[in-house]
Amino acid sequence: MEKEHISSYWSHGVVLTILLALTALSVTMAEFHLGALSVAVALLVASVKGTTVLTYFMHLKHESTFFKAMVAGVFIVYALVIVFTFFDYLFR
Amino acid sequence: MTTSTNHHHEEHDHLGSKMGMWLFIFTELFLFGGLFLVYAVFRAKYTEDFHHAAEELNVFIGTLNTVVLLISSMTVAMSITAIQKGDSGRAIRLLLMTIVLALVFMVNKYFEWGHKFEFKLYPGSPVLENLPKGELLFFGLYFMMTGLHALHVLVGCVLIGITIAQISKKKLNEHKYTFQENAGLYWHLVDFIWIFLFPLLYLVT
Numbered sequence: 001m002e003k004e005h006i007s008s009y010w011s012h013g014v015v016l017t018i019l020l021a022l023t024a025l026s027v028t029m030a031e032f033h034l035g036a037l038s039v040a041v042a043l044l045v046a047s048v049k050g051t052t053v054l055t056y057f058m059h060l061k062h063e064s065t066f067f068k069a070m071v072a073g074v075f076i077v078y079a080l081v082i083v084f085t086f087f088d089y090l091f092r
Numbered sequence: 093m094t095t096s097t098n099h100h101h102e103e104h105d106h107l108g109s110k111m112g113m114w115l116f117i118f119t120e121l122f123l124f125g126g127l128f129l130v131y132a133v134f135r136a137k138y139t140e141d142f143h144h145a146a147e148e149l150n151v152f153i154g155t156l157n158t159v160v161l162l163i164s165s166m167t168v169a170m171s172i173t174a175i176q177k178g179d180s181g182r183a184i185r186l187l188l189m190t191i192v193l194a195l196v197f198m199v200n201k202y203f204e205w206g207h208k209f210e211f212k213l214y215p216g217s218p219v220l221e222n223l224p225k226g227e228l229l230f231f232g233l234y235f236m237m238t239g240l241h242a243l244h245v246l247v248g249c250v251l252i253g254i255t256i257a258q259i260s261k262k263k264l265n266e267h268k269y270t271f272q273e274n275a276g277l278y279w280h281l282v283d284f285i286w287i288f289l290f291p292l293l294y295l296v297t
Contacts, residue, residue: 006176007169016166023158027151030295039135042291049287057169058280067114074118078125082132089133 005062015056022049106270113274117281124285134229141226146297153204154294164193165283168276178266187256194249248282251275
């Protein structure tokens, strides 16, 4: 097996700290009455958290470009599914 | 004539195995993604009802479970570092910690759902069926999505348990830890899904 990049224990600790901070942010933001914006803000913070998990914990940062492209592709396809569903729903 | 070096071909294909797990993860993303899509459309249709129903959820337990899963993601990631450094003992301890955290999550879930059941809020209950349509939908989605997620938590525990057994039997080490890496990927997926479940169910009130 080829020599793989080894993430340090410390780096994992840093990533967790960032994720916990974002969680705190998310919960705090929920207290403010942002109306229609609240979903967007919640999803934005969740997306940053999710990307962090994918990039560092799931090691995507150190994987080949092919893996990165596959994952990006899957999310793009999913986003399109949502968009097209709403094209239908909103204009019925 | 070329001298042929006798390469001992590994029985396992590390890259192929990892690719396989990622492909499976993509199917899981679409599985939960489909449920999120149902949530999105019905939230758009029954905004008020969803808002009202969501107030029944306990943000504290939800946040606690989020923190528990995030820490468990760290411990499983650290276990990979440990095995890569040849520290099997530490790898096993970190994996055990991950399982403990997963069980804490399940216990929280037990209390959370139990509390709902106390108020007769469960799929198929007469109380639930008499709620406004949007609220009924919200609870249906809540039980379906957190239930399916909890099932994945249990599967993850089994995978991590198998990993611990494999390391103990010296079948996994710093030269061969593909199974552990894939189990870790699965666990991160479980955490990833919850990262989106939490705000959409608990925080958007």
